[in-house]
Amino acid sequence: MKKKILQLILVLILFSGFNFQKIKYFTYPKYFPKPVYNFKNNFLDSNKIKLGRILFYDPILSHNNSISCASCHSPYNAFSHSDHALSHGINDEIGTRNAPALFNLAWQKDFMWDGAVNHLDFQPLSPISHPKEMNENFRNIVLKLSKSKFYKKWFFKSFGDSIITGERALKALSQFQITLVSTNSKYDRVKKGNESFNLKEKKGYEIFLKKCNSCHREPLFSNYQFSKNGLPIDKTLNDYGRVLITKNPEDSLLFKIPSLRNLSYSSPYMHDGRFKTLHEVINHYNFDLYKNENISPELTSFVPLNNHETVDLISFLKTLNDSSFIYNSYNKFPMELLLKMK
Amino acid sequence: MKRTIIKRFFWILVFNPLHLFSQYQICFNHKFQNDELIINKKNIIRDDTITISSLNYYVSMISLHNNSKIVYVDNQLGHLISHENHQSSCIVLDCKKIKFNSIHFKLGIDSITHTKGVLGNDLDPSQGMYWTWRSGYINLKLEGYSSICAAKNHFFQFHIGGYQHPNNTSHNIDLQTKKDSTMNISFDLFKLLNKIDLSQTFQIMSPSKKSVEISSYWKNSFYVE
Numbered sequence: 001m002k003k004k005i006l007q008l009i010l011v012l013i014l015f016s017g018f019n020f021q022k023i024k025y026f027t028y029p030k031y032f033p034k035p036v037y038n039f040k041n042n043f044l045d046s047n048k049i050k051l052g053r054i055l056f057y058d059p060i061l062s063h064n065n066s067i068s069c070a071s072c073h074s075p076y077n078a079f080s081h082s083d084h085a086l087s088h089g090i091n092d093e094i095g096t097r098n099a100p101a102l103f104n105l106a107w108q109k110d111f112m113w114d115g116a117v118n119h120l121d122f123q124p125l126s127p128i129s130h131p132k133e134m135n136e137n138f139r140n141i142v143l144k145l146s147k148s149k150f151y152k153k154w155f156f157k158s159f160g161d162s163i164i165t166g167e168r169a170l171k172a173l174s175q176f177q178i179t180l181v182s183t184n185s186k187y188d189r190v191k192k193g194n195e196s197f198n199l200k201e202k203k204g205y206e207i208f209l210k211k212c213n214s215c216h217r218e219p220l221f222s223n224y225q226f227s228k229n230g231l232p233i234d235k236t237l238n239d240y241g242r243v244l245i246t247k248n249p250e251d252s253l254l255f256k257i258p259s260l261r262n263l264s265y266s267s268p269y270m271h272d273g274r275f276k277t278l279h280e281v282i283n284h285y286n287f288d289l290y291k292n293e294n295i296s297p298e299l300t301s302f303v304p305l306n307n308h309e310t311v312d313l314i315s316f317l318k319t320l321n322d323s324s325f326i327y328n329s330y331n332k333f334p335m336e337l338l339l340k341m342k
Numbered sequence: 343m344k345r346t347i348i349k350r351f352f353w354i355l356v357f358n359p360l361h362l363f364s365q366y367q368i369c370f371n372h373k374f375q376n377d378e379l380i381i382n383k384k385n386i387i388r389d390d391t392i393t394i395s396s397l398n399y400y401v402s403m404i405s406l407h408n409n410s411k412i413v414y415v416d417n418q419l420g421h422l423i424s425h426e427n428h429q430s431s432c433i434v435l436d437c438k439k440i441k442f443n444s445i446h447f448k449l450g451i452d453s454i455t456h457t458k459g460v461l462g463n464d465l466d467p468s469q470g471m472y473w474t475w476r477s478g479y480i481n482l483k484l485e486g487y488s489s490i491c492a493a494k495n496h497f498f499q500f501h502i503g504g505y506q507h508p509n510n511t512s513h514n515i516d517l518q519t520k521k522d523s524t525m526n527i528s529f530d531l532f533k534l535l536n537k538i539d540l541s542q543t544f545q546i547m548s549p550s551k552k553s554v555e556i557s558s559y560w561k562n563s564f565y566v567e
Binding site: 116 | 456457459460461462463465467469470472474475476549
């Protein structure tokens, strides 16, 4: 008996050494599907998230240290580029696509408007090396970071030693981006039973379910597939979307379906930012869709909305804005981290 | 920094002595028409002069077999073989004395590894062997000059990659070997380049039919001496 008690005490002492308390850096409501990002290969950790945040806001990632990720993905625009149809990168160069908003990335399998990137970890390589975005060689970034005492300290804090590798930098960037979760819009509060829609929003929601939900599926407001939405080709850009990657002619004009969350913050819209307002977007589906035969099957039977319906739908879409996400201090420029570790 | 490196070596010594006492290694010997490949050396063949300026490729999923029975599987996801960096053209296997008579490996990186997210060491994207404009490892990066090549400065560059059907450019290779502490596998670049009309084909840098075709020539350029 004594032996057993002794064993029990020993076991208890042993277990007290472990920290069972799990701090959650990534939470989502019950009505959300399971994320597709594999956390087993990149365990979330407070320091790695912070390091990722510092990197995200640091222009060291560009060739002449002038452009950071946040230059085109600003927190106050739901991490998209305000006022710019096409984003401008290094030396005021202008690219061919609109910078997409960044949130709920752990639920996404393909990245970029044409799905060129198959994993969140690799996504930063694209803008970093693009001659019109950050125009930097990734290997050179690892060299630049390795020369910085500040980053050595942060990599030590995050990974247990101060060796800086491309893998670690990309993992940290992924960690920060994964924590950009937006799940506190009015829609979410209604879903949780804490609030209710007004009449217009309710009507708008019903229209949404009938007309938009097959592609912009709730609760993420996108099924994150690719679709042809009938936009005429812009002859100055000649962007044919996914076919550039797959080289399959059937994929011509396929673009990734964006989420409708935080719409009010992420104007302008579409892959080339051609529409400034939600009215223009809905009018495209209302009046211009029939002009183009090459559209996805979900849109072939789209019946235009009347003016009342359009207004109701927009009222509903505005319930998808999440101001607590926009003003979340953990997502903004990491001033406090930079001051702490000078 | 130095301290951490010394510490690492210490732990490797203590816990993983096999690294030091491994029995076998596989060495990739690069050749050009049976001669040793020398970077930036002019190789004259018929009406063409070919110079190789850089050669890098991935080898993965190495296993040793004894009469079709697997006796050893390498657990590293990928090895970068770089001709500029001689240290990496030999791969040390973590195994004791075993019987085997054939070696299997994959040229390039398989599709499952491609979906794992970012990986380290030889597979770190900072090695310059990962495409930035789209996802995918560059399985073979071969660059050089050919006098008949119509490109600027007669420069040819083949960045062969692609992991999805129908553009998969990784290949399994099985070679019979003698049991030896160093297994020498030869890769004759002439065998590969001889199949390509360099006056017409000199720039391939994306997954396509053409890269699959070149990857099959690549596969057929390996042999045991």
